[in-house]
Amino acid sequence: xxxxxxxxxxxxxxxxxxxxxxxxxxxxxxxxxxxxxxxxxxxxxxxxxxxxxxxxxxxxxxxxxxxxxxxxxxxxxxxxxxxxxxxxxxxxxxxxxxxxxxxxxxxxxxxxxxxxxxxxxxxxxxxxxxxxxxxxxxxxxxxxxxxxxxxxxxxxxxxxxxxxxxxxxxxxxxxxxxxxxxxxxxxxxxxxxxxxxxxxxxxxxxxxxxxxxxxxxxxxxxxxxxxxxxxxxxxxxxxxxxxxxxxxxxxxxxxxxxxxxxxxxxxxxxxxxxxxxxxxxxxxxxxxxxxxxxxxxxxxxxxxxxxxxxxxxxxxxxxxxxxxxxxxxxxxxxxxxxxxxxxxxxxxxxxxxxxxxxxxxxxxxxxxxxxxxxxxxxxxxxxxxxxxxxxxxxxxxxxxxxxxxxxxxxxxxxxxxxxxxxxxxxxxxxxxxxxxxxxxxxxxxxxxxxxxxxxxxxxxxxxxxxxxxxxxxxxxxxxx
Numbered sequence: 431x432x433x434x435x436x437x438x439x440x441x442x443x444x445x446x447x448x449x450x451x452x453x454x455x456x457x458x459x460x461x462x463x464x465x466x467x468x469x470x471x472x473x474x475x476x477x478x479x480x481x482x483x484x485x486x487x488x489x490x491x492x493x494x495x496x497x498x499x500x501x502x503x504x505x506x507x508x509x510x511x512x513x514x515x516x517x518x519x520x521x522x523x524x525x526x527x528x529x530x531x532x533x534x535x536x537x538x539x540x541x542x543x544x545x546x547x548x549x550x551x552x553x554x555x556x557x558x559x560x561x562x563x564x565x566x567x568x569x570x571x572x573x574x575x576x577x578x579x580x581x582x583x584x585x586x587x588x589x590x591x592x593x594x595x596x597x598x599x600x601x602x603x604x605x606x607x608x609x610x611x612x613x614x615x616x617x618x619x620x621x622x623x624x625x626x627x628x629x630x631x632x633x634x635x636x637x638x639x640x641x642x643x644x645x646x647x648x649x650x651x652x653x654x655x656x657x658x659x660x661x662x663x664x665x666x667x668x669x670x671x672x673x674x675x676x677x678x679x680x681x682x683x684x685x686x687x688x689x690x691x692x693x694x695x696x697x698x699x700x701x702x703x704x705x706x707x708x709x710x711x712x713x714x715x716x717x718x719x720x721x722x723x724x725x726x727x728x729x730x731x732x733x734x735x736x737x738x739x740x741x742x743x744x745x746x747x748x749x750x751x752x753x754x755x756x757x758x759x760x761x762x763x764x765x766x767x768x769x770x771x772x773x774x775x776x777x778x779x780x781x782x783x784x785x786x787x788x789x790x791x792x793x794x795x796x797x798x799x800x801x802x803x804x805x806x807x808x809x810x811x812x813x814x815x816x817x818x819x820x821x822x823x824x825x826x827x828x829x830x831x832x833x834x835x836x837x838x839x840x841x842x843x844x845x846x847x848x849x850x851x852x853x854x855x856x857x858x859x860x861x862x863x864x865x866x867x868x869x870x871x872x873x874x875x876x877x878x879x880x881x882x883x884x885x886x887x888x889x890x891x892x893x894x895x896x897x898x899x900x901x902x903x904x905x906x907x908x909x910x
Contacts, residue, residue: 521546521650603656620669
């Protein structure tokens with residue numbers, strides 16, 4: 431018979447995350463600058479996603495008519511929703527095109543997925559409570575969510591045991607959402623313990639032959655779940671002080687063979703300062719340099735496509751595991767996670783846009799003809815440099831061999847969105863933002879929204895409800 435006695439204190443990991451969220455102060459000017467770029471880039475991606483009918487099916491209230499007069503706004507739409515459903519909507523929009531920022535480590539993911547929870551809760555609180563919340567506060571919560579997800583990913587791999595990285599979105603979103611909703615230290619502890627108890631989603635939907643749209647809404651689901659648990663905690667729901675380490679029934683024993691999760695470094699602002707942006711190409715991040723290489727080679731190969739004998743792609747170990755695919759590709763979600771498809775389209779068209787994953791481009795017989803001539807090999811140096819904390823490269827190389835014996839090649843070690851190419855990337859992010867919002871808002875509003883990139887002090891001082899009001903769209907209503 432076991433002794434039914436609760437431990438006197440919370441677990442170290444819960445305490446570390448909670449103390450950081452509840453009492454940690456962010457002072458790095460660089461962190462706030464990059465956080466502003468992260469937020470605006472994510473919102474630009476969200477607006478661009480409105481062009482996609484499959485994404486729009488996920489928007490609106492869970493059931494028809496379930497809207498709130500002072501609900502959280504969903505950018506680009508007229509919806510006003512409860513914060514849980516608003517988080518789901520915003521998370522789906524940000525993530526749909528696989529164009530938002532990225533973090534690669536022992537586990538990878540997209541820290542801007544947490545903005546579903548942050549924006550929904552901030553807007554809801556700003557409209558329904560006496561608060562003076564400003565956009566600088568939102569940026570501080572963004573930095574903290576990025577840090578929790580990213581630092582946990584440095585030393586802990588969920589992918590290795592078949593779980594999806596949105597596990598960490600739920601954890602980070604839950605922690606910051608509880609604080610945003612007014613929860614104290616104990617409420618954050620309680621919410622986090624429940625978030626860990628939820629376990630993790632399987633990665634089935636990210637891998638051939640099962641790749642599907644769930645990979646585009648899984649993050650919205652995770653960030654919304656974080657908000658739900660936060661609301662429960664602030665309403666008094668209990669926590670579970672041994673949710674991680676309980677013998678046999680705790681997370682560590684059930685999923686990690688008794689190995690505890692660890693924080694690889696103290697929580698600060700490391701992740702946002704080193705975030706990876708997708709500047710030009712909406713493609714899985716391990717293929718970003720491959721797309722750059724292929725587009726550079728386009729001019730040298732476009733007049734000789736029918737003379738290509740074979741193409742050798744050299745890449746890192748994660749790309750071999752995640753995006754190395756042969757055979758049929760069944761939908762856009764399948765294609766944007768296929769290294770060979772990304773290279774083929776980029777070689778053919780000298781560009782890579784979201785539309786290139788749709789059936790119109792995929793039905794071009796030249797795409798599969800090129801894919802069939804590709805060989806994908808792991809380059810050990812690329813894999814080593816990928817893991818090297820002083821390099822963190824995401825390298826790819828392409829060698830095109832022609833029937834006459836000639837060859838063209840290109841290798842790129844660091845993608846445009848890498849910190850080593852940050853100054854080169856920032857103007858491109860502004861251009862990307864204007865392109866993404868240009869088809870949905872009038873030029874005057876686009877200009878006003880774009881000014882947030884340069885008017886940092888004015889942006890940070892802006893009330894949350896005013897900022898969210900700038901993103902309201904017209905006409906999009908429930909398709910249920």
